[in-house]
Amino acid sequence: MTGTFMAAEITETGQALRRQLDANRDATKKLAAELRAGEPAFVATIARGSSDHAALFLKHVVELKLGLACASLGPSIASLYHAPLRLSRAVAITISQSGRSPDIVAMQHSAKAAGATAIALVNDENSPAALDADALLALHAGVERSVAATKSMIASLVAGASLVADWSEDAELAAALETLPTVLDATHAAAPPAIEDALATTTSLFVIGRGATFAVAMEAALKLKETSAIHAEAFSSAEVLHGPAGVVTPGFPVLGFAPGDAARDGFFETVDRLASFGAAPLIVDVERHAQWPTLVAPDAGHPMVTPIAALHTFYRLAEATSRRRGRNPDDPPHLMKVTRTV
Structure with a gap:
């Protein structure tokens, strides 16, 4: 088999990141300034699958750079058990390629109702999760035809890290993210x-x-x-x-x-x-x-x-x-x- 969608989408990742960084630069800085001013108490994430791995990465960056506890919410708490949470002064960050999984949408909506500021890192800007969020940072990964998510996953990592870089005013992290597309475009050696x-x-x-x-x-x-x-x-x-x-x-x-x-x-x-x-x-x-x-x-x-x-x-x-x-x-x-x- 040659010419898989997965291979093409891996190659497109640098271009997708440039699109994201250019499109979101001002919005990310504005949102980061609002978060600094609001002094939230903690960060919660809402995600499944690969997106939950992006949330785990975000947890590491948030806790190191912001000193805020960050934890993943179980979407079934809202969608299946209908148990209200107390999320006053929390920031709830939804990470999703599609923004359409019912449990993810339900958990985000419940988090908003519980007092959290809802931020969506979503590829589909017209999805329910994107439209219901208080703030949207679109992934701008483009269409992903392979079932195996690659460029949208990396776009999720970069969107989250970019928000934290601006929120924490970390110029070194922000600069490294800006140059990442060029790094990914470079030819890499094959595996041994x-x-x-x-x-x-x-x-x-x-x-x-x-x-x-x-x-x-x-x-x-x-x-x-x-x-x-x-x-x-x-x-x-x-x-x-x-x-x-x-x-x-x-x-x-x-x-x-x-x-x-x-x-x-x-x-x-x-x-x-x-x-x-x-x-x-x-x-x-x-x-x-x-x-x-x-x-x-x-x-x-x-x-x-x-x-x-x-x-x-x-x-x-x-x-x-x-x-x-x-x-x-x-x-x-x-x-x-x-x-x-x-």
């Missing part, structure tokens, strides 16, 4: 054969990260399930040495997204421990590891932005893995683009 072979032949693996790369690990594991039918489980490197390590057998693959901040040394200590149990590490990092096969991702100039570039690089590997396993990444069995969960 050892990594391609491992993913093409395995039935199960762990994906690990820490801090900003934990959300990326969660997303990578989902994509391997979705596009290649690999039983991939994601863990923080702070947790994987507890119960999960018990399933490691000789040659068991562990795909690790290396952080570039204070978590880096501990992350690699965990990788070494897993290797001592017999695991076969595969690394995604900005530089080649001295021992383990490495998918080299570009350095985007900031420890909160480089993980986004690493995910973009991984998406190319995921698409190639799916095709090598004889699957169609655009149309995985049992899955639909919009999940209409109640």
